[in-house]
Amino acid sequence: MSESVSRRQFLSQGISGLSAAWVSAHLPAMVAAAGYARQAARSATPPKFQFFTSEQAAEIDAITARIIPTDDMPGAREAGVVYFIDRSLATFAADDQKTYREGLPELQARVSEMFPGAKFSGLTAEQQDEVLHSFDEGSKSPRRPFRARPGAQNFFETLRQHTISGFLIDPDYGGNDSGAGWKVIGREREHMFQAPFGYYDKDYPGWDAAANEAEKK
Amino acid sequence: MTVDQPKYKTSEEVDFIIVGSGAAGGILAKQLSTNGFRVVVLEQGPYLTEADFTHNEIEILAEDKLTNHPKLQPNTFRKTPQEKAKPQRALVYGRCVGGTSVHFTANFWRFHEIDFIERSKVGPIPGTTFADWPITYADLEPYYTKVEWEIGVSGLGGASPFDPPRSKPYPMPPLPVKASGVLFERAARKMGWHPFPAPMAILSQPRPGRSACINCGFCLGFGCEVGAKSSSLATAIRMAEKTGRCEIRPNSYVHRIEADANGRAVGATYFDEKRNTHLQKAKAVVVCANGAETPRLLLLSANKQFPDGLANSSGYVGKNLMLNSGGNVYAQFEHPLNDYKGFAVSRIMHDFYELDHEKVGFYGGGGLDARFDFTPISFAFGGLPPDTPRWGKEFKSALAQNFNRTLEIFCHGTSLPIEDNSFSLDPELKDAWGLPALRMTYKDHPDDLKLANWMFARAHELLEAAGARKHWGFPAQEAQFAVHLLGTCRMGNDPKTSVINADHRTHDVKNLFLCDGSSLVTSGRGQPTMTIEALAFRAADRITALAKRGEISA
Numbered sequence: 001m002s003e004s005v006s007r008r009q010f011l012s013q014g015i016s017g018l019s020a021a022w023v024s025a026h027l028p029a030m031v032a033a034a035g036y037a038r039q040a041a042r043s044a045t046p047p048k049f050q051f052f053t054s055e056q057a058a059e060i061d062a063i064t065a066r067i068i069p070t071d072d073m074p075g076a077r078e079a080g081v082v083y084f085i086d087r088s089l090a091t092f093a094a095d096d097q098k099t100y101r102e103g104l105p106e107l108q109a110r111v112s113e114m115f116p117g118a119k120f121s122g123l124t125a126e127q128q129d130e131v132l133h134s135f136d137e138g139s140k141s142p143r144r145p146f147r148a149r150p151g152a153q154n155f156f157e158t159l160r161q162h163t164i165s166g167f168l169i170d171p172d173y174g175g176n177d178s179g180a181g182w183k184v185i186g187r188e189r190e191h192m193f194q195a196p197f198g199y200y201d202k203d204y205p206g207w208d209a210a211a212n213e214a215e216k217k
Numbered sequence: 218m219t220v221d222q223p224k225y226k227t228s229e230e231v232d233f234i235i236v237g238s239g240a241a242g243g244i245l246a247k248q249l250s251t252n253g254f255r256v257v258v259l260e261q262g263p264y265l266t267e268a269d270f271t272h273n274e275i276e277i278l279a280e281d282k283l284t285n286h287p288k289l290q291p292n293t294f295r296k297t298p299q300e301k302a303k304p305q306r307a308l309v310y311g312r313c314v315g316g317t318s319v320h321f322t323a324n325f326w327r328f329h330e331i332d333f334i335e336r337s338k339v340g341p342i343p344g345t346t347f348a349d350w351p352i353t354y355a356d357l358e359p360y361y362t363k364v365e366w367e368i369g370v371s372g373l374g375g376a377s378p379f380d381p382p383r384s385k386p387y388p389m390p391p392l393p394v395k396a397s398g399v400l401f402e403r404a405a406r407k408m409g410w411h412p413f414p415a416p417m418a419i420l421s422q423p424r425p426g427r428s429a430c431i432n433c434g435f436c437l438g439f440g441c442e443v444g445a446k447s448s449s450l451a452t453a454i455r456m457a458e459k460t461g462r463c464e465i466r467p468n469s470y471v472h473r474i475e476a477d478a479n480g481r482a483v484g485a486t487y488f489d490e491k492r493n494t495h496l497q498k499a500k501a502v503v504v505c506a507n508g509a510e511t512p513r514l515l516l517l518s519a520n521k522q523f524p525d526g527l528a529n530s531s532g533y534v535g536k537n538l539m540l541n542s543g544g545n546v547y548a549q550f551e552h553p554l555n556d557y558k559g560f561a562v563s564r565i566m567h568d569f570y571e572l573d574h575e576k577v578g579f580y581g582g583g584g585l586d587a588r589f590d591f592t593p594i595s596f597a598f599g600g601l602p603p604d605t606p607r608w609g610k611e612f613k614s615a616l617a618q619n620f621n622r623t624l625e626i627f628c629h630g631t632s633l634p635i636e637d638n639s640f641s642l643d644p645e646l647k648d649a650w651g652l653p654a655l656r657m658t659y660k661d662h663p664d665d666l667k668l669a670n671w672m673f674a675r676a677h678e679l680l681e682a683a684g685a686r687k688h689w690g691f692p693a694q695e696a697q698f699a700v701h702l703l704g705t706c707r708m709g710n711d712p713k714t715s716v717i718n719a720d721h722r723t724h725d726v727k728n729l730f731l732c733d734g735s736s737l738v739t740s741g742r743g744q745p746t747m748t749i750e751a752l753a754f755r756a757a758d759r760i761t762a763l764a765k766r767g768e769i770s771a
Contacts (some may be wrong), residue, residue, distance in 0.1 A: 193558040200554060
């Protein structure tokens with residue numbers, strides 16, 4: 001965890017149940033996928049996609065870039081997340097292929113309906129967000145939930161979880177290229193620290209034994 | 218590390234088989250081999266060492282590298298015995314040499330006097346099997362001290378006015394305070410409560426062959442690659458190996474304890490890594506497989522004499538499961554805590570250990586701790602308030618703002634024992650070896666949920682006093698997931714209402730002993746491992762005395 005991850009929370013509290021289920025369902029190849037993402041993001045020549053066509057990859061890349069956008073800090077695009085997802089779908093996340101296969105045309109249909117003649121990747125950021133909000137079950141008024149096959153997660157939620165995982169995986173083991181995700185959340189790359197750690201403990205005067213003693217009486 | 222180990226033949230009758238190498242199994246292996254016995258430890262998981270441990274969140278979370286694997290070992294869940302159980306991951310436990318102690322948080326509270334005698338004090342509680350222990354805190358105190366000194370626990374004796382008596386101080390000072398601990402300590406004092414440094418099975422000072430904690434921040438869920446976490450792997454197993462009488466046999470999945478016509482255990486049948494079957498012979502068997510797998514093994518070992526499961530004349534094998542109630546309350550602060558650095562917990566309090574049930578309107582008690590036990594991916598999925606956008610610019614800035622500014626208050630509490638709450642064999646689902654899968658049946662006693670909500674309210678008060686910018690939580694829900702696996706082969710004097718006696722010997726089978734979370738009669742207030750280890754030290758003394766008196770062998 002739960003315990004951990006907070007393994008306890010991660011697995012037991014249900015808040016992140018879907019994510020946990022996703023992460024738990026997919027195994028050793030996730031690490032391989034992460035390594036591949038790093039390699040892909042670093043190589044000078046664009047790597048070949050294994051699951052997506054390059055057209056599909058451009059659309060997925062555009063969506064990941066709205067899930068974790070680039071601002072003054074790197075986003076999903078800089079972290080090479082599209083490569084992570086492609087490799088995942090070709091290997092351990094093969095069960096999710098159907099979600100993507102059905103989701104991408106549905107996305108295009110929605111784009112055509114909302115912005116005739118356009119592709120998602122060709123829209124402005126505002127227009128892209130408008131399209132994604134129309135899919136997101138978590139939004140206030142989704143136009144309709146995406147194809148709720150029994151037991152299946154919708155396309156957008158799946159892609160959201162894949163994007164976050166590809167962005168925040170420990171860069172030491174691949175993925176999260178150049179530690180982009182950790183830079184954003186402010187987690188230092190070191191794995192050895194000394195107290196004081198933060199703002200509130202830096203002036204701690206030490207344990208005051210008398211404080212509890214006094215109360216005892 | 219295995220060079221000094223003997224290699225016993227399966228046909229050779231060793232003195233003891235120990236099933237499981239976790240918190241209890243490790244200590245029994247160390248003590249029994251130190252006392253001169255020939256011991257084989259059969260561990261279902263692999264023998265990983267510090268060199269195998271990483272900070273790879275995916276490997277730990279997704280691959281279950283250190284834990285039971287839901288695909289190989291699926292299980293089912295239902296709330297009541299009237300329902301048909303559905304496949305659903307319902308429990309996690311360590312599956313490697315060292316067991317759950319490899320990946321645990323390492324909170325190491327002693328139980329208090331009240332935990333052993335509470336039934337007498339409170340009286341019966343309808344719908345429960347609430348009972349006193351056959352032993353008291355005083356019986357266990359020397360063994361708590363042994364755990365602290367031999368395994369390595371950091372803490373500050375006497376810091377909590379609610380602490381039970383102790384015969385010796387901790388062997389080393391507490392770990393440094395974290396920002397979450399300072400906020401917790403100041404706010405709790407403001408409330409008139411009594412925070413104190415958390416006792417942790419993590420070294421604040423180096424020991425031979427082991428580093429002090431380097432505050433890497435990958436603690437709960439992960440194995441410690443510097444040996445600072447006092448797991449059985451880093452401590453008792455190593456000491457057992459040094460005796461030259463103890464063989465640790467990993468990848469050995471025991472699925473049957475064999476008994477002869479006289480009702481005596483003669484050995485254990487297990488699958489090796491290649492799924493070949495072996496029978497290891499022994500004069501006695503000690504099962505330390507945890508509160509889920511120990512009862513499962515007894516149920517799998519049913520025979521002519523014990524058709525309902527070995528040593529199950531009481532019908533209590535697998536029953537009275539307790540999980541510890543509780544959960545988290547979360548808060549964000551103005552300035553960085555950087556609480557991702559370091560072990561999880563540095564301050565706790567026990568002001569609510571024993572609540573006046575007439576005043577609060579329910580039975581129970583517990584403790585609060587300040588912690589941060591998220592890692593980056595788990596934080597992104599579960600560490601932000603529920604009203605935070607789940608993607609986009611605002612999501613990203615919430616992550617950026619709050620990964621370093623968040624803490625959790627964990628509320629730990631009692632669970633009441635209920636006979637229907639149990640681990641049993643699923644009638645349909647099988648594991649990857651073709652054996653009946655675990656079925657968990659669990660529905661919290663209403664008092665456990667009332668307690669959790671009461672504790673959450675105190676946590677919110679504390680966070681308000683701490684000046685949190687924002688704090689949030691969720692109402693207690695009926696548990697469907699087990700981390701602490703307690704009470705399922707309980708200890709007692711009456712063979713009708715317990716599985717083992719105060720010596721950890723099963724009432725029914727003279728040379729079969731059980732020691733782990735399943736032995737507990739009550740749940741304590743949320744942190745059971747310290748008590749499981751103290752029981753293991755004590756059990757080793759009892760078993761040794763019985764063996765030396767010739768009361769184990771036929």
